[in-house]
Amino acid sequence: MNFAMALDYQSCIDCKACEVACKEENGVQLGADKQRIWVTQSEKSIFGEPFVVLHPSQCNHCQDAPCVDVCPTGASYFAIGGIVMSNKETCILCRGCMEACPYDARFVDDTHVAVDKCTFCYDTRIVKGEMTTACQATCPTKVRLFGDLDDEEGELVQLLKHRKFYVLKENEGTVPKLFYLLPEHDMNYAMNSVNEETNIYTWDEFKPLIEKAKTKRSSQWQDIQ
Ligand code: SF4
Numbered sequence: 001m002n003f004a005m006a007l008d009y010q011s012c013i014d015c016k017a018c019e020v021a022c023k024e025e026n027g028v029q030l031g032a033d034k035q036r037i038w039v040t041q042s043e044k045s046i047f048g049e050p051f052v053v054l055h056p057s058q059c060n061h062c063q064d065a066p067c068v069d070v071c072p073t074g075a076s077y078f079a080i081g082g083i084v085m086s087n088k089e090t091c092i093l094c095r096g097c098m099e100a101c102p103y104d105a106r107f108v109d110d111t112h113v114a115v116d117k118c119t120f121c122y123d124t125r126i127v128k129g130e131m132t133t134a135c136q137a138t139c140p141t142k143v144r145l146f147g148d149l150d151d152e153e154g155e156l157v158q159l160l161k162h163r164k165f166y167v168l169k170e171n172e173g174t175v176p177k178l179f180y181l182l183p184e185h186d187m188n189y190a191m192n193s194v195n196e197e198t199n200i201y202t203w204d205e206f207k208p209l210i211e212k213a214k215t216k217r218s219s220q221w222q223d224i225q
Protein backbone atom coordinates (compact mmCIF):
# COMPACT_ATOMS: atom_id res chain seq x y z
CA MET A 1 0.00 0.00 0.00
CA ASN A 2 1.17 3.53 -0.81
CA PHE A 3 -1.66 5.99 -0.33
CA ALA A 4 -2.01 9.12 -2.46
CA MET A 5 -4.58 11.43 -4.03
CA ALA A 6 -5.24 12.87 -7.48
CA LEU A 7 -7.01 16.21 -7.80
CA ASP A 8 -8.95 17.20 -10.91
CA TYR A 9 -8.59 20.83 -9.92
CA GLN A 10 -10.38 22.33 -12.91
CA SER A 11 -13.60 20.85 -11.51
CA CYS A 12 -13.28 22.62 -8.15
CA ILE A 13 -16.05 25.16 -7.53
CA ASP A 14 -14.76 26.27 -4.08
CA CYS A 15 -18.03 25.25 -2.43
CA LYS A 16 -16.16 24.36 0.83
CA ALA A 17 -18.03 21.07 1.20
CA CYS A 18 -14.71 19.21 1.58
CA GLU A 19 -13.50 21.59 4.30
CA VAL A 20 -16.71 21.21 6.27
CA ALA A 21 -16.75 17.42 5.86
CA CYS A 22 -13.14 17.21 7.03
CA LYS A 23 -13.83 19.25 10.14
CA GLU A 24 -16.91 17.21 10.97
CA GLU A 25 -15.17 13.87 10.41
CA ASN A 26 -11.95 14.67 12.24
CA GLY A 27 -13.12 17.04 14.95
CA VAL A 28 -11.01 19.87 13.58
CA GLN A 29 -11.29 23.22 15.33
CA LEU A 30 -13.60 25.77 13.79
CA GLY A 31 -12.05 28.92 12.34
CA ALA A 32 -10.77 29.84 8.90
CA ASP A 33 -7.10 29.46 9.85
CA LYS A 34 -7.66 26.02 11.44
CA GLN A 35 -7.85 23.81 8.39
CA ARG A 36 -6.61 20.40 7.38
CA ILE A 37 -7.64 21.14 3.79
CA TRP A 38 -8.21 24.37 1.91
CA VAL A 39 -8.56 25.88 -1.58
CA THR A 40 -6.11 28.49 -2.90
CA GLN A 41 -7.20 30.98 -5.55
CA SER A 42 -4.95 32.63 -8.14
CA GLU A 43 -6.10 35.18 -10.68
CA LYS A 44 -4.95 34.69 -14.30
CA SER A 45 -6.03 35.98 -17.69
CA ILE A 46 -6.33 34.49 -21.18
CA PHE A 47 -6.25 37.04 -24.00
CA GLY A 48 -7.26 39.75 -21.56
CA GLU A 49 -10.15 37.73 -20.09
CA PRO A 50 -9.67 37.26 -16.31
CA PHE A 51 -10.33 33.93 -14.66
CA VAL A 52 -9.54 32.26 -11.36
CA VAL A 53 -7.63 29.00 -10.89
CA LEU A 54 -8.66 27.04 -7.82
CA HIS A 55 -6.20 24.62 -6.24
CA PRO A 56 -7.66 22.39 -3.52
CA SER A 57 -4.82 21.47 -1.18
CA GLN A 58 -3.81 19.78 2.05
CA CYS A 59 -0.82 17.83 3.41
CA ASN A 60 0.96 16.19 0.47
CA HIS A 61 1.90 13.10 2.51
CA CYS A 62 5.40 13.54 1.12
CA GLN A 63 7.33 10.32 0.56
CA ASP A 64 10.48 12.06 1.80
CA ALA A 65 8.83 14.20 4.46
CA PRO A 66 11.01 16.84 6.19
CA CYS A 67 8.39 17.30 8.94
CA VAL A 68 9.07 13.74 10.13
CA ASP A 69 12.83 14.29 10.13
CA VAL A 70 12.79 17.36 12.34
CA CYS A 71 10.32 16.15 14.99
CA PRO A 72 12.23 15.59 18.26
CA THR A 73 9.60 13.37 19.90
CA GLY A 74 8.43 11.10 17.09
CA ALA A 75 5.02 12.80 17.16
CA SER A 76 5.36 13.27 13.42
CA TYR A 77 5.75 9.87 11.81
CA PHE A 78 4.89 7.72 8.81
CA ALA A 79 1.96 5.35 9.28
CA ILE A 80 1.39 2.28 7.12
CA GLY A 81 0.96 3.23 3.47
CA GLY A 82 3.23 6.25 3.89
CA ILE A 83 0.52 8.41 5.47
CA VAL A 84 2.22 11.18 7.46
CA MET A 85 0.67 11.51 10.92
CA SER A 86 0.87 13.96 13.80
CA ASN A 87 0.33 12.52 17.29
CA LYS A 88 -1.43 14.97 19.62
CA GLU A 89 -0.30 13.09 22.75
CA THR A 90 3.43 13.29 22.11
CA CYS A 91 3.61 16.66 20.31
CA ILE A 92 5.38 19.27 22.47
CA LEU A 93 4.42 22.15 20.16
CA CYS A 94 7.98 23.07 19.25
CA ARG A 95 6.64 23.87 15.74
CA GLY A 96 9.70 22.42 14.01
CA CYS A 97 7.45 20.52 11.64
CA MET A 98 5.53 23.66 10.74
CA GLU A 99 8.78 25.38 9.79
CA ALA A 100 10.05 22.36 7.87
CA CYS A 101 6.89 21.90 5.77
CA PRO A 102 7.21 23.72 2.42
CA TYR A 103 3.44 23.49 1.88
CA ASP A 104 2.28 25.24 5.06
CA ALA A 105 0.11 22.19 5.65
CA ARG A 106 0.21 22.19 9.47
CA PHE A 107 -1.48 24.38 12.04
CA VAL A 108 -1.73 24.60 15.80
CA ASP A 109 -4.81 22.93 17.24
CA ASP A 110 -5.40 25.02 20.36
CA THR A 111 -7.94 22.54 21.76
CA HIS A 112 -5.37 19.76 21.99
CA VAL A 113 -2.37 22.09 22.27
CA ALA A 114 -0.66 20.24 19.46
CA VAL A 115 0.05 20.47 15.76
CA ASP A 116 -2.64 19.10 13.46
CA LYS A 117 -2.82 18.31 9.74
CA CYS A 118 -4.56 16.11 7.16
CA THR A 119 -4.29 12.38 7.88
CA PHE A 120 -6.09 11.08 4.77
CA CYS A 121 -8.74 10.03 7.35
CA TYR A 122 -6.32 7.32 8.50
CA ASP A 123 -7.86 6.76 11.92
CA THR A 124 -11.50 7.32 10.98
CA ARG A 125 -11.61 5.32 7.74
CA ILE A 126 -8.42 3.76 6.43
CA VAL A 127 -7.69 1.55 9.48
CA LYS A 128 -11.26 0.26 9.11
CA GLY A 129 -10.55 -0.85 5.57
CA GLU A 130 -12.38 1.98 3.82
CA MET A 131 -10.73 3.35 0.69
CA THR A 132 -12.08 6.86 0.63
CA THR A 133 -11.64 10.09 2.58
CA ALA A 134 -14.32 12.43 3.90
CA CYS A 135 -13.30 15.11 1.40
CA GLN A 136 -13.48 12.71 -1.54
CA ALA A 137 -16.82 11.32 -0.43
CA THR A 138 -18.32 14.81 -0.06
CA CYS A 139 -17.03 16.68 -3.12
CA PRO A 140 -20.03 17.30 -5.42
CA THR A 141 -17.84 17.69 -8.53
CA LYS A 142 -15.60 14.66 -7.91
CA VAL A 143 -12.34 16.63 -7.69
CA ARG A 144 -10.54 14.12 -5.46
CA LEU A 145 -9.59 10.48 -5.94
CA PHE A 146 -7.84 8.73 -3.04
CA GLY A 147 -6.11 5.43 -3.74
CA ASP A 148 -3.12 3.12 -3.65
CA LEU A 149 -0.12 3.80 -5.89
CA ASP A 150 0.98 0.17 -5.52
CA ASP A 151 -2.23 -1.07 -7.15
CA GLU A 152 -1.54 -0.86 -10.88
CA GLU A 153 -5.10 -1.93 -11.70
CA GLY A 154 -6.68 0.41 -9.16
CA GLU A 155 -8.67 3.50 -10.07
CA LEU A 156 -5.96 5.96 -8.98
CA VAL A 157 -3.10 4.52 -11.02
CA GLN A 158 -5.40 3.95 -13.98
CA LEU A 159 -6.34 7.64 -13.83
CA LEU A 160 -2.69 8.71 -13.57
CA LYS A 161 -1.90 6.52 -16.58
CA HIS A 162 -4.48 8.37 -18.64
CA ARG A 163 -3.97 11.94 -17.48
CA LYS A 164 -0.87 14.12 -17.28
CA PHE A 165 -0.24 15.76 -13.93
CA TYR A 166 2.13 17.86 -11.84
CA VAL A 167 3.04 18.13 -8.18
CA LEU A 168 3.58 21.28 -6.12
CA LYS A 169 7.01 22.64 -5.16
CA GLU A 170 8.82 19.72 -6.72
CA ASN A 171 12.17 21.49 -6.21
CA GLU A 172 11.82 20.98 -2.44
CA GLY A 173 12.64 17.28 -3.02
CA THR A 174 9.86 15.99 -0.79
CA VAL A 175 8.27 13.73 -3.45
CA PRO A 176 4.71 14.83 -2.69
CA LYS A 177 1.72 12.54 -3.24
CA LEU A 178 -0.95 15.02 -4.30
CA PHE A 179 -1.20 14.78 -8.08
CA TYR A 180 -2.76 17.76 -9.86
CA LEU A 181 -4.39 16.53 -13.06
CA LEU A 182 -3.73 18.79 -16.04
CA PRO A 183 -7.05 19.85 -17.63
CA GLU A 184 -7.54 17.84 -20.82
CA HIS A 185 -10.04 19.68 -22.93
CA ASP A 186 -9.06 23.31 -22.40
CA MET A 187 -5.36 23.75 -23.16
CA ASN A 188 -5.51 27.51 -22.64
CA TYR A 189 -6.76 26.95 -19.12
CA ALA A 190 -4.28 24.12 -18.63
CA MET A 191 -1.23 26.11 -19.69
CA ASN A 192 -2.31 29.20 -17.80
CA SER A 193 -2.88 27.31 -14.58
CA VAL A 194 0.77 26.24 -14.30
CA ASN A 195 3.94 28.32 -14.39
CA GLU A 196 6.94 28.02 -16.69
CA GLU A 197 8.93 25.92 -14.24
CA THR A 198 6.18 23.34 -13.68
CA ASN A 199 7.15 19.87 -14.84
CA ILE A 200 4.27 17.97 -16.41
CA TYR A 201 4.51 14.20 -15.87
CA THR A 202 3.10 10.95 -17.16
CA TRP A 203 2.77 8.09 -14.68
CA ASP A 204 5.66 6.21 -16.32
CA GLU A 205 7.89 9.23 -15.77
CA PHE A 206 6.89 9.84 -12.14
CA LYS A 207 6.64 6.26 -10.90
CA PRO A 208 10.46 5.79 -10.59
CA LEU A 209 10.63 8.86 -8.28
CA ILE A 210 7.91 7.38 -6.08
CA GLU A 211 9.57 3.96 -5.98
CA LYS A 212 12.98 5.41 -5.12
CA ALA A 213 11.54 7.49 -2.26
CA LYS A 214 9.48 4.55 -1.00
CA THR A 215 12.58 2.35 -0.91
CA LYS A 216 14.36 5.02 1.12
CA ARG A 217 11.53 5.60 3.62
CA SER A 218 9.22 2.60 3.91
CA SER A 219 11.29 0.98 6.69
CA GLN A 220 10.07 3.90 8.87
CA TRP A 221 6.38 3.21 8.25
CA GLN A 222 4.75 2.28 11.58
CA ASP A 223 1.65 0.19 12.21
CA ILE A 224 0.19 2.46 14.90
CA GLN A 225 -2.65 4.99 15.01
S1 SF4 B 1 3.08 18.46 3.11
FE1 SF4 B 1 4.18 19.25 4.87
S2 SF4 B 1 3.18 18.26 6.64
FE2 SF4 B 1 2.61 17.08 4.82
S3 SF4 B 1 4.16 15.44 4.70
FE3 SF4 B 1 4.85 17.12 3.37
S4 SF4 B 1 6.23 18.30 4.68
FE4 SF4 B 1 4.98 17.02 6.07
Ligand code: SF4
Pocket residue numbers: 070071072073074075076086087090091092093094095096097098115
Ligand atom coordinates in the same frame (compact mmCIF):
# COMPACT_ATOMS: atom_id res chain seq x y z
S1 SF4 C 1 5.51 20.65 17.03
FE1 SF4 C 1 4.99 18.57 17.73
S2 SF4 C 1 4.85 17.30 15.89
FE2 SF4 C 1 5.87 19.23 15.31
S3 SF4 C 1 8.08 18.76 15.48
FE3 SF4 C 1 7.45 19.63 17.47
S4 SF4 C 1 6.90 17.83 18.70
FE4 SF4 C 1 6.97 17.12 16.57
